[in-house]
Amino acid sequence: MTHPPQSAAPPVTGSAVPGAPGVPAQTAPQAPAPSHAPRPQAPHSRRTAFAEGAEKLRAAATTEPGRLRIIGAVLALLVVAFGAVTAWQSSERAAAADDVLHRSQPLSSGAADIYRSLADANTAASSGFLAGGQEPAATRDRYEKDISAAATGLVTAAANAEPGSASETTIARLNRLLPEYKGLVERARTYNRQGYPVGGAYLRYANEKMQTQMLPAAEDLYTRENARLDADYGNATPYPWAAIALGVLTLAGLGWAQRRDYLRTNRVLNHGLVAAGSATVVALLWLTVGHTVARSELTGSYDHGVRSLTVLYDARIASLKARGNENMSLVARGAETVTVGGKQYDTYYYAFDKDMTVLGEGLGRAERLADDSGGTAPVRSAEAGTALWKQRHAAARTADENGDYQQALAKVIGAKGTTGECFDGVDKDLARAIGHEQTEFRQAATSGRDAMTGLSVGAAVLAALGAAGALAGIGRRLSEYR
């Protein structure tokens, strides 16, 4: 019934399109097919392939079957492109989400653990020094456990570091420094047991190496791994706009083709096009919903997991530093002072106060971030422990400032009611809170990653189906011209 308005246009030639000879059976009557076979030879020799192709296309566009072929090809291409971009973008995001879950977050925690182990080992070593020649067994065990934890952590970090990266250099440096440090501490112990003060000198040298070289390197590693975690989150969470835009465009194209078909044939539905449209709609919905879910889960894993974890790690490091400074103030015995605002303070006591402030703020923030009782309880307990620690520390400091060194020592590393007990309690609470947040993070990140499961394969299959439908639908119309 419908007639292409331009059907009178001059039948220019060039249609080498295979199957072009098909003559419309019932409808439009143009395109004198038989006569154009010999003609294309003449211009052919001097034209580029592109120009020739464009020419042919223009020629094809003048006939309805030609137009139908072009429409079919474009629709099929659109559907395939949509499928391909969807598969590519979602597999990229799924890989990034998987990296968050299995690579960068564990590595970032691992780096924090390395820092913790090193700082704790150093604190244990100074406690052992304060206790005199007979180092308590618990202190020694703690030191050994910390050192082996640090060594294990470094092996894991090394296995996951990219070759030639800055992280690898830092890890190699730490791997070199760790045995050096351990050697110095061993010498310190040996001399301590013999009653020679040079043992203390070795310990100070070891402490200096730890404070000025190893801990900064470990902190650097932690910062770097955290940056990688952020980058992985950055890769996993943005919406796949390209795929979505292509999907919408494909749908629009299919709809337009359907309408064009209706206008020309009065048929309401072209089955092939309908199938293609349905496949595209399913793929688009899957893409959008899957991503939205994944995104919200991942964002949740960041907000409730990673952010809490970062705050908790920082609090733990602050508590370690505070304990280290508390010990060192007794090792140094007022030897070093800092002047702040015209007043003089013991360097280590001053640093202790600052660390405790950081610890208190960190715990407050952790409590605000904790979203359930499992997360709040250990943080509250740590806050109570910190308050007690401050109280006992004040008593110990008063004793020290009154010149009662033995009493101060007993209050810090003694048998009962010591600040050491408080520190251990806070450390345990923080470890519990960190474990809880780790679980939360893992659950959210896993469901985030799983929301994208099969999306890329599904998108590929649906795109193949859609393309086939589009081609079949157009082919159905084309066959009418035979």
Next chain:
Amino acid sequence: MDASRLRGWGGVGTMAVLCALALAFVLLLPCTQIAHHHTPDRSGQQLAEGSQVRAGSCQDSEAQKQTLAPSGADGPAVDAIKAREGARRKLIVGVDQNSYRWGYRKPDTEGARLEGFDIDLVHRIAQDILGDPNAVQFKAIPTNQRISAIQDGRVDMVVRTMTITCDRLGQVAFSAPYFKTGQQVLAPKSSSITGYNDTLAHKKVCTATGSTGYAKLDADKKAGTLPASTDISTTVPNQLDCLVRLQLGEVDAVVTDGALAASQAAQDPTVELKGAPFTTEYYGVAMKKDASDLVRRVNRVLVAYRTSGWQASYDTWLSATLGKDSSASEPPAPQYLRTS
């Protein structure tokens, strides 16, 4: 014409050159004489010319005489100590906790107590001022903070193997000397170093920051009596840290007071003192510059300590490292040349 004119100018030029030479000769002659005059001094006891200039008549070999006559009279400084109440009624003393047999934490005692020759003296002073030998608050002070700790009032006094020098007399007050020692070289037994001489060329020498040992090395290196190739850049907070560096092979030798070098050798049988002491120094108790009553009080304690206490403490702590005969370490008869 031209030639003669030139010759005329040449005569003037020659005259000018001669005048300049004569002037330079006259001006530089005193300098060369000064240099000649000072050479013999270096082989003797003097070190830093700078300190002689600054402290006026003070000479380091005589510095130990610049102290006040003993007296038991209380003054503002002693009163301030006695006015402390309760748990704070203590003498606050800066000591070392790393000098074996002088002031050190004995690791195998309960709570690792501070013990040593210096510590004995501190207990004696506390006994005299506060009536309780244990009324002491010890503060461990690094070598380079001894003077600032006194000036800031962080401690009442420093009893920490501190050499009496003219430089330091400008900043703090000293008691009469309580010990005699001198700088010495410490090196591994297998080392080619034989003493304070040319064998130190191309060697790394460790000293404590702010010690008399470093001042001496620095002055001698500038003067050329120490080989220019000797590396003295390694300085550490405490002389004992030098032994650590020596054992780790980071330095080749240590320069410190003979008394402390002997303490280091006592902790490591593979090192030994090389050569004789190359200076003579005296240890004194350092106090605030204006705490005259405290200085007199301490000097009175020292007089008594010299007759009873000193020898017993020497026998307990130092005879093992410095030898049974204490004569080389005994302080000279005190002189009290300072009047105000």
